[in-house]
Amino acid sequence: MRTTDLTKRFGRSTVVDGIDLAVPRGSVFGFLGPNGSGKTTTIRMLLGLASASAGEVRVLEREMPANLARVLPAVGALIEGPGFYPFLSGRANLHRLDSADGFASASTRQARVERALERVGLSSAAGKKVRAYSLGMKQRLGIANALLTPRELIVLDEPTNGLDPQGTREVRTLIRSLAAEGTTVFVSSHLLSEIEQMCSHVAVMRAGRLVAQGALDDLRGAGRTHLRLTVATPDAPTAVATLSRLGVPPAPLGESHPASHPADRPAVRPANDSAIGPAIDPAADAAESTALEGELPETVPAETVVAALVADGVRVRGFAVERASLEDLFVELTGEGFDVVQ
The missing domain is CATH 3.30.70 (Alpha-Beta Plaits)
Structure with a gap:
């Protein structure tokens, strides 16, 4: 995933100012930035959820948004918190979301849903209505939705939000296992300790500009x-x-x-x-x-x-x-x- 001079303006305000982002394939890439830095807006442009005012975006080696239909089936995402039908169970929610995916096979749906629930530790709670889920359980269900089909790229916004220490460790392990399988994982988070433990590469935004990016070890090594x-x-x-x-x-x-x-x-x-x-x-x-x-x-x-x-x-x-x-x-x-x- 790569951007060139990516810019987003709202009227006279520039919220993303000519950033050149480079996300290596197979990396766990941490995306950091204070409030108002343009972090979420950048993610939305990467996924075609918002149009860029200027610049270029390439995801999985294809230009975006021109190739949305070819790229998005290979991308799983959890952006700005999960949203589900509260009166349906976790399992039923995943079935409905998967059936709305025109690229997903109906014949393997049952097995894929169960496997995704197992990977995020929700098998025992899959039959409960989502309105009874804690914030952490909803977060896990959102990650499960991103994993329903094999993905080349996973984009996660605050993936450990609301999780207890055990759940946080499980999600951390899951993210590492995805990267080990060759999936690129793009993680936006405010938990610096989690980024240090999960990520191989990091980018830092400030006031719409990219102020640092690179391998985490290299960035830390630059410090005194x-x-x-x-x-x-x-x-x-x-x-x-x-x-x-x-x-x-x-x-x-x-x-x-x-x-x-x-x-x-x-x-x-x-x-x-x-x-x-x-x-x-x-x-x-x-x-x-x-x-x-x-x-x-x-x-x-x-x-x-x-x-x-x-x-x-x-x-x-x-x-x-x-x-x-x-x-x-x-x-x-x-x-x-x-x-x-x-």
Whole structure:
């Protein structure tokens, strides 16, 4: 799936501004963006549900919307929440939806419906009326509808919405299995932790523009590496001296956190703050433990830091090296927080 200079205008307002989206075949592609970023509008244009003001869309190597009749039978989608007849059972709803598909075989309908229900864990509740379903069960039924026939592309909008932890894990496993079978899965979600666990590729929208896309590992790798060190407070001056000697220059002790009471001080310094200075760890007594955080150069191995601290007599109670998370990257690119549902 690919777009070239895809644009959508409503009057004088441009909600999607010339994006070039590239979704590799067989990938699980995460699509992120804060409210009003143009994420849902983009999905609707990809599926021919909205016309583009400019640009090109190709889905399954065919130009859209000119080839809707040839492309859509190979695409399963759950967009903006599932809609079903509440007075019919889950199984009956799937039968009706499948019978409305002119490309679906009536002779295999029964078997396909049962298999789709089984794949989303709804076999035991298939005979219940949908009005008695929870939000999570309705979400699963919507995914089952997208899986009634073999698909080359699955588009899911918030697929884990309303699911309990067990249901979330099951949907995550299902998405991975679909990709393993060769199906391309396009997932729009505001749950960054789920995107990190499910997706191989990611694109981030902001104010109608595509601000980043690529393999998830590559995007995370572009972030800086950070050192987070926790030591006993009596050893903090020694730790600061050791870190300075290793090329990780610290800020003067106490300079970065002027709060007079330990409870007023943050436990973790913002990710874009490269200075190392003490921060109080609320999980430990302030008189005994201090947390130091800062940027670790790629040229300084973590093992070297630990060895140097221990050699200098620093009592290391905790040590971690981590790259910027997807959340850090998202905030850096969009300036937005966690609530990015559209």
